[in-house]
Every structure is written in structure tokens, then in C-alpha cells.
Amino acid sequence: MNINSVLVIGAGTMGRGIAQWFCQHGVRVELVDQHLEMAQASGDLIHSSWDKLHSKAKFDADEIKAFKKNLRIVDMMEHQIDHDLVIEAIVENLNIKCQVFNRLDEIMKESTIFASNTSSIPITKMAKDLSKTRRENFLGLHFFNPATIMKLVEIIETPWSKKDIAHGLYDWFERYGKKPALCKDSPGFIVNRVARNFYGESFHRLENYDKDQVEEIDRVMKNVGGFRMGPFELMDLIGIDVNYDVTQSVWASYYYEPRFRPHKIQREMVDSGRIGRKVKEGFYRYE
Template sequence: MQIKSVLVIGAGTMGRGIAQWFVQQGLKVELLDGNSEVTHDAIKSVNSSWEKLQAKGKFSQEEVLSFKSNLSASTWESFNKDVSLVVEAIIENLEIKTSVFKKLDDLCHEDTILSSNTSSIPISSLAKELSSARKEKFLGLHFFNPAPIMKLVEVIKGHWTNPQIITFFEQWFKEHSKEVAICNDSPGFIVNRVARNFYGEAMRVVSHYDKERITEVDTILKECGGFRMGPFELMDLIGIDINYSVTQSVWNSFYNDPRFAPHLLQKQMVDSGRIGKKVKGGFYDYE
């Protein structure tokens, strides 16, 4: 089993970060998004990131030129059907993801491994409509934002996943300087299950939008709790809409257990369009 090439589906924040990281491991990577403009903007953004890292002495000019040549935009019609690994990083929606994987199952070579970067949807639910052979080559690979920097990756075995694939990826990621957490196929896996209370209790403390209280909670958790970012800063970075979607998914999967219940404040932020850094405004302003 070898990983020689990667197709990343979804060119949003996570998709482009995952693509960047795989390229930096010496692999050829194709980036595909339903919106071609998003794909090309993502590649420009990644190239700009490499140029900044070169200026800081993190990479040589030769390395950056190699990286750029190994990252390309692709389409459903043109992507390499013999690609070694596909990583899906699109909207956190079971039906949409399932339709994408059914399409990939039909198009990709029989040896291609399919994976999802889902942060909350059970892997077996995503695999249930795939062919029997493909189910064995399907797993969860959950990266964290920003993917090129964050060391942790959750490797999730679905009901049908061949155990040898889990063992392979555990070793492969360790060889490429990632910290690996092998997870059971349960809602939210490890990190996002635990994190629901990190966000949820913080919102219950502030109760409603109060900039002073929000700043106070973030400051206390950083200065006293040792967290690098407070819960409100982190939600702004991730995207409050994405965070809210994950919260709903975990809550629903646990039969509306109050521990995981979404908070009205989060819904109000999403409804108002103030969803974080990507729109220059969330719990904080980023003008």
C-alpha cells in the first residue's frame, strides 16, 4: 500500500489546508470544488502562503517551486481516476457527502482509498451505500485547522474498514510528523465530542452577546486554563456556522442529550451572518 497522489474534494479552509499539507509531504495533489473560482482562489492562497514561508526561511525557492508544480486544480471530468487517496472536505451534510462518495466509487480505480474529513458524522453512515469492495477502503481522516500546522489527525475505522488500512495510515502519518488518534466510529469522535462543552458552557456563561463577557471568558481560559485560544476566538477561526452545524450533528446523534445541546447565541450569530473571521466579523471584529 502506497500513497503517491491525493485528490482533495472541497477547496474551503480545511480542503486547501489539507491539500497544502499533502503537497509538502512530496505528493501530487489535485484540488476539486464544485465552484471552479473557489478552487483557483484556494490555489492562489496556498501559493501565497508558501511564498511567505519562503520569505521567512521555512522553505527554499526550489522547494516552493516544487510545491507549486505538484498542486493543481481539477474537475470531475479531468481528475486522475487512479489517484491513491481521496480526502473529502465539504459541507457537514450526510446526504451531500454520501452522493459525492457514490460518484467517487463509480469513477475511481478499485484500489483508490476514500476518506472523509468529517468532524462529526459516523464513518459507517457515509459508507453504507458504497460497493462492498470500496467499503473496506473507506475511513475517516479528520484533520484540524490549520491543517499544515496542527499535528493531530483522527483516524477513524468504520464498520467495514479493513484494519490493515487503519494500521497503514497510523504508521504513515507518524512517519510524516502527525500525531495520530485512533478513534471509534462514534458521533464527534474524540476531539469534537469533548469540545462541545468547551464551546457550549462558555456560551451558557455569557448567556447573550456581550463583548466584555466574551473577552473575559476567553482571557480566563487562556491565562488560567492554559488554552492557546479561548472558545469564542476558536469559533471565529473555525467558522461559527461550521461549529454550530457540528454541534447540531453531535446533539442529534446522541438523541438530544442536554450535554451537547446547541445554544441560542450560536444560532443568533449564524442567522445574523456574523460567522467569524472569514466574513471579518463574529464574536470579534476583524476589519
């Protein structure tokens, strides 16, 4: 399998990281968003990231020039229709995702592979109303934040997905340094299902917000458990609002099984707007 061009829909944190990673691996990328100004701002952030990497001698001038040439910011309705792969990375809302894919089904070339970066919504729900050929070319590609650094990518098959596409993507990602994992289309896939206990048990230990206990739990999980980040540090990085949405989705998908239930602290943090690094305040403060 060869992937030469990718359309990334959604210019938030994940979409931006996914676009940057593909550009750095010689793939032409069009990055679009419902709000063009957001896509343009994300493009500026990607360029700034490359400039910093150049200043740190991670890439030379010619490499940075090539990366920048690979990235194109366009209006949502003006992207090309002959991409090899489309990756949707928008809000975790099934209806909105389906609207996007239904529109793309009508205009993209037949061989284009469709993928969603959803962390919890069943892929089959997004694929079921598409044309037969499109369903066969539809799967989940779940990247992890930051996508430019985190190597794992979950490849989620549906009952309709062609095996050669899933395995072709597996080989392609492995060739470019990712650590792909083939997953069944089940709630939370692999990582987010297992991670519910990582977060959930930490919340049960915390019970009520206490800065000293937050730091203690994170410290123990890193020093004793061997994790690179503690649960509260990781939620700040991901976004407490995103983590809360995923928790609710997995909980509902498992018929409200108590072990997956969201914790009151998550809701309190979201309601107060303290949702992590992106707003400089979550379980920790960031300057």
C-alpha cells in the first residue's frame, strides 16, 4: 500500500498532530476545518513547531522546507477529491461525524480509504449508511496525543472492512515508525477500555479534589508503576473534557456498567472550565 495524499478533517489538537506527522513522512496533506480560521491557526502552529525543531537541529533546512511544502490549508468545501486516505478528527458526536462521511461518500474517489480518529464511538455506526464500496474501505485509525511522538495507532476493523486494507495500513504505519495494533470494533477499542480503570481507580482513591493527593497518585504511578505520566497529568494533556466524553461514551456502550461510570470530579472540572493544559489549568496549573 502507498499513501501519497491525505485529507485531515478537523484542525484541533489531534487533527493538527496527525497532519504534521504525515507531512513529516513525505505525504501531501490538506488540513480542513469547519472554521477556516481555526485551520489556518493550526497551520501556523505546525509551521512554528517545525521551526523550533529546526532550531534544535532535529531536522535540517531542506527537510523543513519539504514538510512545509507538504501541508496545505484549504476551506472545508474546496479540498481535493482524489486523496488516498481521509481521516476525520472532529468532535465526538456521532450525528456530526455521519454528516461529514455521508457528504464525502458522494464526492471522493471510490478507492479513497475513509477513517475516523474517534476514541470511543463504534466505527460500524459511522459506516452503516454509506455505500457498499465505501463501507468496505472504512475503518478506524485511532492516534494518540501527541500524534507526532506517540507511536501507537489502533486500526479498527468493521464487519465490512476489507482485510487487505487493514493489513496494508498496518504494514504502512509500521514502515514509518508507528506501532500499529489491529482491534475489534468494541467500545473503547483496546487502550480506552483498559484506561478507564487507570483513570477510574485513581478517582476513587482521590474521592475529592486535593492537590497533594493528585501529586501523590501521579508520583506513585510513575515511580512504582513505571508509567511515563500519572493519570491526572495524562488527563490534563489529553483534555479533561475529552476524557470525560470518552468515559461517558464507554459507560453507555457497556449498558452503564458501574466500573466504567464517570466520576463527579470529572464533571466538576469540566463545568468549571479547568480542562487541562490547553487552558493552562486542570489538575495542575501551567504557565
